[in-house]
Amino acid sequence: MLSLASLSLTLRFGEAELPGWLGSTMRGGFGQHLRRIVCYRPLHECESCGQAGECLYYETFERPCSRRGYAPPPRPIVLVPPFFGRRVTFRKEGRVEVGLLLLGRSVRNFPHVLLALQQFGFHGLGEGRYFGRNRFEVERATCRFSNRVVFDGGVIHPDRLRTLDVAQIAKVRGSRFRVHFRTPIELPLGFPPSPEHLLGLI
Template sequence: MLPLARYRFTFRMAAPLRLPDYAGSLLRGQFGASLRRVACMTGAPTCEGCPLRATCPYPAIFEAPAPAEHAMQNFSHVPNPYVIEPPAFGTRHIDAGGTLQFGLVLFGRAVAQLPLVSFALQRAVEGGLGRERARGVLERIDWQHAAAGPATPYPAPQAFVPVWQQGDGAIAAHDAHLTLPASATHFTPERLTLAIHTPMRLQQQGKPLRPAALTPRKLVADLLRRISLLADFHAGRPGLVADAPALVRHAETLAHQPALRWQDWSRYSSRQQQEMTLGGAIGHWTLEGDLAPLLPWLWLGQWLHVGKNATMGMGAYALQP
């Protein structure tokens, strides 16, 4: 079992809200700023050199520090244990009185910080979003459950169930774990489609790969690397993907039929003080061959996403066997 859960936050907007084409960057930025305000005990301008950095939940969630050395390689940064899943691409306007809904995936030790994370999101939206600083009130938090069973070892994510509603004193107890299914010989589809609904940005030597250059090997390599690093740094599970090199080689045996297009979107980078254009592949990507060894990890990727900027919701997909 892995400490991993997806939540859906519903806010009732008191004023009209204008959103960019893709709101992942906006929501992530507002979340990070609010989380720092509610978690920081020292008021220091940066986390660097802070005596409480090792125990503060803010860097552990939002600015995961890279280790000085690691068996795999030296890291300049490591993946953070959350994913913001914004409203559907193209959602530009929410009327006053309407609802803003978005998802949040928490992994590893970050799962235990759900009350703090929820409070930070609540403060962020209460303080106002977007250029107009449109304010909203948190109405409910729902949790999504998915458990594998012998009949359906790779189930689709299930319906959301409420764990907190306006007026509740605390978030209700729930099992914030995901059972990773083992490879099942009685359920081995030879054809599987990834329905990719936010830009999947896989990179090679720092440059994004266009749809024509994507391969099953690259997909599997990037996904397994992300899973391995998250499990190692945030869940104390080094070696979760013990046979990663063999699985990457196995992915080279798969045939594939991409039906993908490139989707660009723009965001403003406060750090670089400029507008940045990001993009990735959207559409359907069908894999064919012996998929059994890869199915558990492809299934898990539905929660963790894959590729660059996954924390702002990029690289989201659903499996369609």
């Protein structure tokens, strides 16, 4: 059984100037603060740590290959920020909706994920953080499966978080499929990608 939780996070920014694509900036900042929260040996390499196999940070950011085979491992925490396509400016305040997917054991670590995001927001993202801008707080987290608020800015309600077993999702049958890219993607082998390369990316 592989559990899946899908949430929508409302981030409330103060004064901010955000890039058209938040993906790499958010992933990097979140990873930095997640490591600060969960790692008790921050000056050591992850590979030399005896707790790496149970570490939320290692499983999300450092594991080089899957537990089986040599393919890139699935990431248990996925942030899905919006794609603006242009710079976005908030003069005083603004809100951004960010998707959050938690897979497997990471579902029970939702409080750690939330704390890392709050710490990240306190410090701010991008170059603007050096000038007191681009700071945010997680104002609300809503479970997409239960349509209930699981975090309201001060209290976590774990009983409202509903998960799905990935194996129970209905299979799609057919010989032709259309893939929609909701966020930018890097294609080092050029466009259009071959079917084999595309499946590897997925």
